[in-house]
Amino acid sequence: MKQLQEFIYPNSIEEALSFLDESTEIIAGGTHITVSKNQSFKRLVDITRIGLNYIKKEDHQVRIGSTTTVTEMIESSIVRKIGNGILTKACQLIADTPLRNIITLGGNIARYYPWAGLPVVLLVIDAEIIIVDKEGLEQTISATKYFKNAKVKTGEIIKEVVFPVQSDWFYRYEKFALTTVDYSWLTMAFGAKNEGGSIVDPHIAVSRITKVTRVSEVEKLLEGKELSKLNINEVIQTLRTSVNVVSDYRSSKEYREHLLGILFKRMLNEMKEEGK
């Protein structure tokens, strides 16, 4: 990192924005900045002191500032209400305690990390990401749109994420890994409404086995289906074929496809149980 020449402590978003250019990088928790190789930036702008550390409860939604740490989210009783606790659960399964103490919400979604725990949660909750662009203008982007690219542009800052609180929804989150503190083998989240025994507005998101994505084929298939009459095998088959599962050295494509189906089957069964 010897090429790094400057470290800036701005006091506001505007000031931070004014420093951003091609050879400048934002630093939040810094857990990725410090370990990643091949860096070319000459200047770092620390955004942890510009007032982006907050968790605000509003009517039916929660705003979380981008430099809020994973631990702060875990400790928050407001966050526990988001997605019936799946955001809290996802946070608890990120890395380990001293890392959770520094990893930030923004840092977990600003770049694409295959193992990142939060993107699938944002996807199934229909979160919105508020980005401030070079001119200081705020843009609101839906998680679904954002994660198509999964990268904020140079010169822009993720300001906050807005989470709707939909406590009447069913939500599940799963990180499957070899040990408790491990990069995930498969990450997935599921959210849907149970209206009189039928699935409404299902959201399914997976990552690690493929680039983080929602699985619209299965969402379509499930829409309006009665839970009690669900052909779970068909659902699983569709899921396995609609996700482009890649293998990695830890586990084969076949195993990951199998796992994907099993984990989703269990989520659906739990939804059935809960509805009873």
Added chain:
Amino acid sequence: MTQKVFEGKVVGKSVAKIDSLSLALGKPLFTDDKSFKDMVYVKMLFSPHAHAEIITIDTTEAEKVPGVLGVLTYKNASQVLHTTAGQGYPEPSVYDTRMFNKKVKFVGDSVAAVAAESIQIAEKAIQLIKVEYKVLEPIFNWDEALGNPIIIHDEEEAGYLIPVFYDSKNNHVAHIDALVGDIDQGFKDADILVEKIVRNHYAQHCPLEPHVSIAYFDENDRLVVRSATQVPYHARRIIAQVLDLPIAKVRVIKPRIGGGFGSKQEIVTDLIAASFTLQLKRPVKLEYSRREEFISARTRHPMTTRLKAGVKKDGSITAMDMRVTSNTGAYGTHGLTVLSNTGSKTLPLYHCDNIRFIGDTVYTNLPIAGAYRGYGGTQAALAMEIVMDELAIQIGMDPAEFRLKNHIKPGETSPIFKVLGEGTEGVEQTIDSCGLSDCIKQGANAIGWWSREDHKEKFNTETKKRGFGLACIMQGSSIPHIDMAAAYAKMNDDGSFNLLVGATDIGTGSDTVLAQIFAEVLNLDIESDIVVLSSDTDITPFDKGAYASSTTYLSGMAVKNLAEKIKKQLLDYAAEQMDLPVNELELVGKTVFHLKTKKSMSFAEIGTKALYTENQQQIGAVASELSKKSPPPFCAHFAEIEVDIETGKVRVLKYVAAVDCGTPINPKLVIGQTEGALVNGLGYALSEHYYFNAQGRMLNPSFGNYKIMTTTDLPEIETIIVKTYEPTGPFGAKSIGEPNISGPMPCLSNAIYDAIGIRITEPPYTPDRILKAIKDHQQVM
């Protein structure tokens, strides 16, 4: 049979480890905690190829970088053939290693080293070294290495110092063939035969402190190497040998060490740091990064073990035939001795008159295997304990009953002790202490063994199946007639003692255990009366080092001998001073006491008088010990697990280890050794794994991707100490450092079988492998 146990004043008590407060306070005690002025930093260039010839190596650009002080390659470094194994001399390991080679033999082999003013400069310079390789075809499958047309080692002069088999033309590092009784008859006599082939995997020791050496010249221009080593004396000898220095010109200091587990029984960083110091006359540091530890330090020998055994319906074992192919990787360090240990640390455990052992160690183009806690015992126990389980099940006997019936008992011997030693023939011995029956019984109760069927029925679901497993393990204590330990002590004015031991405390607590033994004989307080200094080759007497489970047993005996000698000196001195017959004197508290007259002389009085006024002399002595046998510690492991048959995930719910280490000199340290080893063993069984790509490069060289257990992975663990008394050990003690690492792999395999009826013989038991086994099994059915 109730066995004698020893209860001491200090021995048998969990006194606090003498260095533990300093460690808790964060004192600068480790190799790299001392600052040196003008330090030079070294970075290594490792081979990216598994097998290649260096055609050209051009270091000119690297040398031009400002701040670069020197570059070592095969062209200018010492070319003395040696072994990196820190073993007694002559080593039972092959001399097949040079500091740098023209031909590289695994991804991670040393190609060059750069010394520079800073680590960043060295790193930059490394990238500027231009190497042209001619890539050669590698061998990765150890089962195909013997007689393979690809020859890995082509040094003409490579060979052993001792007269044993070596055939590099066939990649054949070691061969052992041992037979007792009549194996064919044994199999004929059997009612049932069981044969299993198991394959264990690569793994690393992962001491949290990596290998690190700092070499410098002292004021008298002698070479000092401050090293994270388990074997300071062997390190000194090998440094002198390879760098062509008189031993007297070399001093090795071992500060506190951040764990070793066998990996630091190897000379890994010392030679390069020392070479640069000789060249540059400055302090030089070489510290491996975590990645370098994984790819270039040492690993556990992966093996293929075939075990065939016969049993009669009454449960008696008629024959055992063990065939082992051990992969030593690119160099043969510990290749012979780990191989012989596979047999010698498992086959004596059960009664059997007809035993055959054939073992071969082979080279491959994979990372170097070396000494690793368990030392062959771990690998063979996988085969042994799976086969014992299967034998019991096949004749309809409970696996615990089967072991109770068959395991070696006090007063018995095994023919294997004589025919298999460490590299050479072994030493006949009878078992004087064995608490394995009690270990099995108490462990079984603790896990709920006898009610396991009800328990399983209660908790099993459609997708989650419970299972119970058992494994019994033995090891040894020291290498008889080979390794020597010595200790020295002197008395100070106030009656306190300096205890100087060659024994190498690498975190095990051996300094404390040795102080306890010393204190027991002389009625001393550990905290106030004894100052322990260990392993500085200029100051402390010789000791082979921390390996082969010998520190408590062998170094402990040396310290006991020493304390006895000093006790005699104290009695003689006091007898002369008080003018009383020496045979009427005894030690009471910290005095020499005469019962009849109630006269006494305190240690402080003796200390002061002996140094300053009366019959002046240094009270003190040196003593040593060479062991005559290697009494095994025993343990019984039990596990309760749950297998998720849809995902293949194995969860360990409870784990019990019942251990017999003779007299537990310090019970808390015994528990620490037991649980540290078994948690390492659990990780090895479940998640620790080297993933290689098709070119032989390790894909997961980091703690992020090589998963050792953390707190949240732990099952409930219970350790039970079964006390026995080993008459040849200090106050009845044997060893405990090694056997517990070997239990989890077979124990969990047996538990998986109990849960789902499938024998898994290729660890680690990762979800994908278990699921595949389940699917394969379903297809067969």
Added chain:
Amino acid sequence: MALEIEVIINGQQKVLTIEPYDLLIDVLRREGYKSVKRGCSEGTCGTCTIILNGRAVKSCILLAAQAHKGSIVTVEGIGTRDQPHPLQQAFVEEGAIQCGFCIPGIILSAKALLDNNQSPTKEEVKQAMDGNLCRCTGYSGQIKAILSAAAMMRGEK
């Protein structure tokens, strides 16, 4: 380009001159806080754990510049031989220390926990230690020691 940071280390106000790319672990060791150990440099072993502004963090994946205006605690700062911190005392008493290389980091993770939670459960203790590897002990002595130190700090021992 060198910069100056103000930090409080173990209660002492300091101004340190650093390079922007200096890692916090390197600066702390350079300043003599050798209890901060380097086991991996990748944020995965926990031996470099310190307390920064009340939280346990890994100093090998933080730039020193990030600690500007922060308050740092290393294990050197929490107790002395005559007056060890209850955690240091409990670790010694429970035999929870073998090689000791992991210990400063573990004690600080534990301290950060106990400073925020006087009566943690065993599960909470395990959770707080999940970023600190120990290869020697198997952890159970350490978990006991932390619970015992908590009791000491509550005045129950």
